[in-house]
Amino acid sequence: MESMNERLSKESKLVTARDVAETIGVSISTIGRAMADDPRISEATKARVRKAAERVGYVGNMPARVMRGGTSNLVGLILPDVRNDFYSEIAQALSETCDRGGHRLVLSITNDDRDIEVRHIRELAGARASGVIIVPSQQPRREGVRILQGIPHVQLLRQVNSLGEVWFGIDDEAALCEATQYLLTLGHRRIAYLGGPEALSTGAARVRGFRRAFDVMEVSRSQASEWLGPTTAEYGLSATERMIRSSKPPTAVVTSSVHITMGLIQSIEKLGIAVPHQLSVVGFGDPAWFQWWRGGLTTIQLPIRELATTCGLWFLNNLRRKRDGIRHHKALTRSTLVERATTAKLK
Numbered sequence: 001m002e003s004m005n006e007r008l009s010k011e012s013k014l015v016t017a018r019d020v021a022e023t024i025g026v027s028i029s030t031i032g033r034a035m036a037d038d039p040r041i042s043e044a045t046k047a048r049v050r051k052a053a054e055r056v057g058y059v060g061n062m063p064a065r066v067m068r069g070g071t072s073n074l075v076g077l078i079l080p081d082v083r084n085d086f087y088s089e090i091a092q093a094l095s096e097t098c099d100r101g102g103h104r105l106v107l108s109i110t111n112d113d114r115d116i117e118v119r120h121i122r123e124l125a126g127a128r129a130s131g132v133i134i135v136p137s138q139q140p141r142r143e144g145v146r147i148l149q150g151i152p153h154v155q156l157l158r159q160v161n162s163l164g165e166v167w168f169g170i171d172d173e174a175a176l177c178e179a180t181q182y183l184l185t186l187g188h189r190r191i192a193y194l195g196g197p198e199a200l201s202t203g204a205a206r207v208r209g210f211r212r213a214f215d216v217m218e219v220s221r222s223q224a225s226e227w228l229g230p231t232t233a234e235y236g237l238s239a240t241e242r243m244i245r246s247s248k249p250p251t252a253v254v255t256s257s258v259h260i261t262m263g264l265i266q267s268i269e270k271l272g273i274a275v276p277h278q279l280s281v282v283g284f285g286d287p288a289w290f291q292w293w294r295g296g297l298t299t300i301q302l303p304i305r306e307l308a309t310t311c312g313l314w315f316l317n318n319l320r321r322k323r324d325g326i327r328h329h330k331a332l333t334r335s336t337l338v339e340r341a342t343t344a345k346l347k
Helices: 004-011 017-024 028-035 043-056 062-067 085-100 114-126 142-148 172-185 201-216 233-244 258-271 304-320
Strands: 074-079 104-109 131-134 153-156 165-170 191-195 225-228 252-255 280-284 298-301 328-333 336-338
Touching: 017 028, 017 043, 028 043, 074 085, 074 114, 085 104, 085 304, 104 114, 114 131, 114 142, 131 304, 153 304, 165 172, 165 304, 172 191, 172 201, 172 252, 172 280, 172 298, 172 336, 191 201, 191 233, 191 258, 201 225, 225 233, 233 252, 233 258, 252 258, 258 280, 304 328
Parallel strands: 074 104, 074 131, 131 153, 153 165, 165 328, 191 225, 191 252, 252 280, 280 298
Antiparallel strands: 298 336
C-alpha cells in the first residue's frame, strides 16, 4: 500500500517542460522558446504551448532563462518607505501598470539607508530584473551607481546626478511658490516653512519655491522662517512646538512633506491652536483624512497616480523597444493647490 509520504511526494512533483512537450508533441526547446516569447516561434504555437502549460500547471524556469543570458520580467521599485499614501499610491499605480505590460513589480524599502539601498540593487541585478524604478537616497553608494549603469533604470521624484538624467518628478519649486504666494496674498508675512533637507533634490527645489514666492510678490523675507530637518512626523511635531513658542510665532505655515504635515497637525492638536484664526496652515499631499481635519486642510495636492503611471508606461515602452541606451529624459508634472478651511486672511 502506498504511504502518505509517497503520495505527497508524487502530488508535489513540479511539472516540467518535458511533460508539456509530451502532451502536445513538440520539442522541449520549443516549449522554452514559446514561454519566453521568442520571435522564432509562431504565435499559433505560442498560444498552443501556453494553453497546454496552463492546463497541466507548468511554470517556466526563470533561473534557467536567466542562465541563458536573458532577463526576468521583474521590475524593481525602490522606495524610502510605504508608510503614507504618497508612496503607497506610487506602488499601487506602478504595480497595475506593470501587470498590464506583462511585468511584475518587486518592492524594496530602504528607509533612506544607502546600505540597504545598495543591497537591494545588488539583489535585483542578481535576479536579472528587466529594470529598476528608484526614489534614490541622498547619496547612493558607488557600488549601487555602478550596478545601475548596467540596468535600465529611471529615477522617480528625487534625482541624484550620479544616477543619470532619466527622471520623472513633480515641479516642486512651482508647487511651493504657488502655496506661499497664496499665503502672501492673504496678508501673511510671518510665514514659516517646514521642510526636508536641502541635500535632497526635492528639499532643495521646495525651499527655492518658498523663497521665490517672496521675490515674485516683491515682499521681504525678513519676517519669514525656515525649519529644515528630517521628513518625519517626529520632526514636524517638535519643530512646530519650537516655532509656536518662539518670540515671534508665525501667523501661517506651509509644509513640504506628508509626514511633516502629520507632525504639524499632531502639534496643533496638542497645543490647542485655533486654525485658521491663530494660524493658517497649508499642508503637503492629500490623503483622504486631510479633507476632514478642521473642516478640510488647504494643501498641495500631488498628481501621484498620474506621475507613477506615466513613468511606468514610458519605462515599459522603452524596455520593449530595447532602448536601454537612453540617458536623458526629464518629465515634470504640476501639482494643484486645493483651498479649504485652514487658511484665512490675516486680520
